[in-house]
Amino acid sequence: MENKNQNSKPIEDKFFTLSEFRHEVGIPLVLAKKLVIWGVVEAEKAVDGTLRIAGSEVAVAMDLFEKPWIKAYYFIRALGPGLITGASDDDPSGIGTYSSVGAKFGLAILWMAAWLLPMMMAIQEVCARIGIVTNRGLAGVLQKHYKKKIVGVAVVLLIVANIANIGADLGAMAASLQMLMPINFYVAAIFFAALTIVLEIFVGYHLYVKVLKWLTVSVLAYVITGFIIQPEWKEIFGSVFVPQISFSKEYLFAMIAVFGTSITPYLFFWQTSEEVEENKLHKKLHKLLGKKEDNLKVRIGRMRTDVGTGMILANIVFFFIILTTAQVLFKNGITDIGSAEQAALALRPLAGDYAFLLFAFGIIGTGLLAVPVLAGSGAYALSEIMNWREGLEEKFSRAKGFYLVITVSILVGLALNFFHINPITALYYSAFLNGIIALPLLIIIMIVGDDKKIMGRETNPMWVRIFGWLSILFMVGAVIATGILYL
Numbered sequence: 001m002e003n004k005n006q007n008s009k010p011i012e013d014k015f016f017t018l019s020e021f022r023h024e025v026g027i028p029l030v031l032a033k034k035l036v037i038w039g040v041v042e043a044e045k046a047v048d049g050t051l052r053i054a055g056s057e058v059a060v061a062m063d064l065f066e067k068p069w070i071k072a073y074y075f076i077r078a079l080g081p082g083l084i085t086g087a088s089d090d091d092p093s094g095i096g097t098y099s100s101v102g103a104k105f106g107l108a109i110l111w112m113a114a115w116l117l118p119m120m121m122a123i124q125e126v127c128a129r130i131g132i133v134t135n136r137g138l139a140g141v142l143q144k145h146y147k148k149k150i151v152g153v154a155v156v157l158l159i160v161a162n163i164a165n166i167g168a169d170l171g172a173m174a175a176s177l178q179m180l181m182p183i184n185f186y187v188a189a190i191f192f193a194a195l196t197i198v199l200e201i202f203v204g205y206h207l208y209v210k211v212l213k214w215l216t217v218s219v220l221a222y223v224i225t226g227f228i229i230q231p232e233w234k235e236i237f238g239s240v241f242v243p244q245i246s247f248s249k250e251y252l253f254a255m256i257a258v259f260g261t262s263i264t265p266y267l268f269f270w271q272t273s274e275e276v277e278e279n280k281l282h283k284k285l286h287k288l289l290g291k292k293e294d295n296l297k298v299r300i301g302r303m304r305t306d307v308g309t310g311m312i313l314a315n316i317v318f319f320f321i322i323l324t325t326a327q328v329l330f331k332n333g334i335t336d337i338g339s340a341e342q343a344a345l346a347l348r349p350l351a352g353d354y355a356f357l358l359f360a361f362g363i364i365g366t367g368l369l370a371v372p373v374l375a376g377s378g379a380y381a382l383s384e385i386m387n388w389r390e391g392l393e394e395k396f397s398r399a400k401g402f403y404l405v406i407t408v409s410i411l412v413g414l415a416l417n418f419f420h421i422n423p424i425t426a427l428y429y430s431a432f433l434n435g436i437i438a439l440p441l442l443i444i445i446m447i448v449g450d451d452k453k454i455m456g457r458e459t460n461p462m463w464v465r466i467f468g469w470l471s472i473l474f475m476v477g478a479v480i481a482t483g484i485l486y487l
Contacts, residue, residue, distance in 0.1 A: 004281035014055040018043075021053045028305050031075055033298075035061065040074075091370030092172035092363045095163050095222075097261045098318055099343035101254045102325030104335050107239035109254060110326070113319035114240050116262050119471035121311045122464045123442065126449040127268045131275030133296065133458050138272040140384035141448060152385055157264050157437050159297045159378040159409065165266075166374050166413030173367035174417070177358045179344065186418065193414040196371045201403050204393050212369055219317045221362030225347075225355045226320035231327045240319075247416060248483065256436070256478050262318065265438050266377040268445060273380035275303065277391060289337045297460055324355070371410065436479065440474050 012126045016024060022032035032279070035041040036051065041061055043051040065071040101109050111222050129296060133366050143151040174188035199211065262423075279299075329337060329346055344363065348356035376392065379402050385388035388401035396403050449460040459467065 006190065013316070014058075015052045015057055017049050018053070021058055021061075022170060024058050025065060027061075027071065028075070031251050033302065035074070067424070073281060081111065091165065091169050091374070092367045093168040093177075094261045094318075094370075095321055095363060095366065096168070096172065096337075096343070098321040099256055099325045099329075100337050101258060102322035103329040103337040103346075105251065105254060106330040107236060107322070108244040108246065108325040109113075109258060110239045110319065110322050111241065111243040112255070112258050113261075113315050113322065115243070116259070116471075117311060117315045118463075118467045120263055120314065120472070121308055122467035123263055123445070123471060124267065124271050124307045124311060125304060126445050126460055127271040128275050128307055129300060129455065129458060129460070130445070130448060131272035132279065132299050132303060133455050134270075135276055135279055135389075137276060137380045137384045138269045138445070139381040141272070141454065143385055143445060145448065145451075145454065149451060151396045154265075154437070155381040155385055158269065158381060159405075161437065162266050162374045162378045163409050163413045164416070166371055167411055167416030168409075168413075169367045169371050169374070170414055171417045173364050176209070176344065176363040176367075179360050181356070187326065189414055189417050190373070192367065193410050196368070196375070197407055197410055200372050200376065200392065200406050202352065204261060208291070209400065217311065219362065219366055221358040221365070222317050222320045226323050228355050228358070229324055229328055231323055236327075250479050252478055256475070257476060259478070260436070260438060262314070263438055263442075265441055266374055266421070268441060269381045270373050270377035271307075273377070273390075277393060283356070301460065324359075328355075336487075361376065371413075372406075373475055375406040375409040378409055379403070439472065439479070441476050442475070446472070 018032055018036070020027065024364055027035075029288065032041075036043045036053075041053060041057045043057075045051060047214070063072070130138060130141055136144075139151055139155055144155075152324070170189045170192055173192050176186050177183055177188045194477070203211070210277055213230050220454075245255075257437075266279075304444070324347070325337065325343055334346050337346065344359035347359055380390055383402045383407050386401060389399045390402040391399060446465070448454055449468070450465065452459055
């Protein structure tokens with residue numbers, strides 16, 4: 001007698017929903033969806049409109065993902081703006097800030113890597129939600145509901161801070177390349193600036209986002225470096241979960257600088273705008289494949305995986321940079337580090353050539369990732385205020401203002417290196433200022449994310465509200481304490 005129990009059938013004779021498929025193969029839903037869109041896995045539309053995947057296709061996917069590195073490759077390929085946002089948070093200027101506090105305070109600020117993570121995830125989710133629900137960038141949403149002058153001031157401050165960061169990043173990349181090969185510093189800086197401008201203007205978003213996505217791998221250099229130096233793990237994990245707060249001017253200043261580097265305004269604008277770009281890209285893909293567009297719930301679920309991965313990656317790198325500089329530099333009495341490349345040079349005699357090379361290569365890779373994000377975030381924001389056509393998928397002839405802001409931002413940043421204005425030294429202070437500037441923006445973003453008139457049913461979930469407002473309280477407390485000590 002034939003057994004009619006579905007569970008007793010061989011896998012090839014079964015049909016699976018998308019959710020069942022992803023559980024069977026052991027992959028996130030975002031990747032399962034992308035496999036169907038890419039045509040790696042064939043799916044049929046059932047009478048009720050849901051997708052059904054044959055067991056033979058499940059077997060093919062299981063064979064494909066037998067090797068972990070292949071699964072990792074497809075997972076990274078499936079991610080988008082959140083991963084890029086997280087990785088670009090660890091740009092050369094950020095690396096310089098983390099290296100500086102690691103060398104100066106040892107493991108005393110390491111706790112921030114763990115404690116800031118849920119706050120970072122909450123803030124970036126709010127920004128991403130705003131982009132998905134409104135299909136507008138952050139500046140466009142803010143000026144629709146708040147005074148244009150206030151939003152304009154915030155955008156100008158954003159662009160000024162971004163230009164300082166771009167200058168520092170280009171200088172750090174050039175100095176790092178100089179450490180690896182005989183090349184003139186200015187030639188190297190011009191090369192990196194020109195390369196970024198050409199890529200942003202002449203490569204469409206659907207291709208450029210792939211370049212940026214794979215550049216995120218460069219941040220793993222700092223994780224590998226952390227293992228190469230063979231740190232004292234017991235001491236380190238004790239420092240992660242138990243805050244060692246010192247109420248001194250220098251320590252509180254460093255806390256705000258780290259906060260301003262980790263939860264930085266340009267990421268708010270970039271994340272929101274790139275979700276809009278992703279919406280456009282997915283609409284084109286679904287139209288091309290003749291598939292129905294994803295609803296808000298599906299898109300937000302996909303975004304959460306993306307943002308969570310990006311923020312976890314950012315904080316792992318933050319953790320390992322402080323770990324490395326604290327264990328190698330601080331313990332050897334080297335407490336004055338002014339830049340990322342200086343940290344790389346200081347590591348060489350103490351931790352060996354491999355640590356030095358990885359640190360140096362990481363600076364170049366993260367710079368190539370971060371400079372376009374910095375320039376792009378300011379361009380998106382200003383374009384929305386000025387009602388210019390904007391987007392990395394647009395041709396230069398159709399979005400001249402948008403691309404001119406990108407070009408001018410990069411060129412002015414580059415010029416800082418020629419006029420002997422040391423943006424690296426100023427970055428520690430700009431990170432502090434970013435922390436101050438972030439405060440009013442964070443408050444407005446949290447209010448917008450909870451406004452039913454703007455967000456409809458997709459207002460902030462409870463955990464986002466808790467950690468979003470907690471980040472604001474944390475910054476207010478640190479700023480007040482610093483103000484009291486300096487007065």
